[in-house]
Amino acid sequence: MKALGAVVLVVVGVIGVDTLADLTQSRPDALADDSTTVIAFDVGTRGYNGTDLDAARALWAVCAASVSGAATGPTAGGDGYAVSISPAVGTTGSKRLVGCLEDGTLDRVQGHVESMTSG
Numbered sequence: 001m002k003a004l005g006a007v008v009l010v011v012v013g014v015i016g017v018d019t020l021a022d023l024t025q026s027r028p029d030a031l032a033d034d035s036t037t038v039i040a041f042d043v044g045t046r047g048y049n050g051t052d053l054d055a056a057r058a059l060w061a062v063c064a065a066s067v068s069g070a071a072t073g074p075t076a077g078g079d080g081y082a083v084s085i086s087p088a089v090g091t092t093g094s095k096r097l098v099g100c101l102e103d104g105t106l107d108r109v110q111g112h113v114e115s116m117t118s119g
Contacts, residue, residue: 035088042080
C-alpha cells in the first residue's frame with residue numbers, strides 16, 4: 001500500500017512540474033517580415049541630468065535589447081515619444097518591452113507606454 005502511495009505521489013509530482021513548465025515557458029513569436037509595431041510612450045524624470053528626450057533615448061537604448069528587429073527613434077511627437085520596430089513585436093516581446101519601459105529600468109527615469117499598435 002505504501003508503494004502505491006509513493007508511485008501516485010511521484011506521478012502527480014511529475015505531472016505538476018511538467019504543467020508548470022509549460023505555463024511559464026517563453027516561446028518565440030511568429031512574426032511577419034513586412035509588419036511593424038509602433039510604440040508611443042512618455043517618460044517621467046526626477047532629478048535626471050538631461051532633457052526628457054535624452055531620458056527617452058537612454059531608456060530606449062536599454063529596452064531595445066529586449067526585442068528583436070530594427071527600430072527607429074525615439075522621436076518626439078504629440079505628448080511623448082514614438083518608436084517603430086520592424087518586423088512587429090509579438091505577444092511575448094510586447095510584454096517584455098512594456099515591462100522594461102515601465103519598471104524603473106533606469107535610475108530617475110520612469111517610462112509609461114501610451115499605446116502599442118502592430119500592423
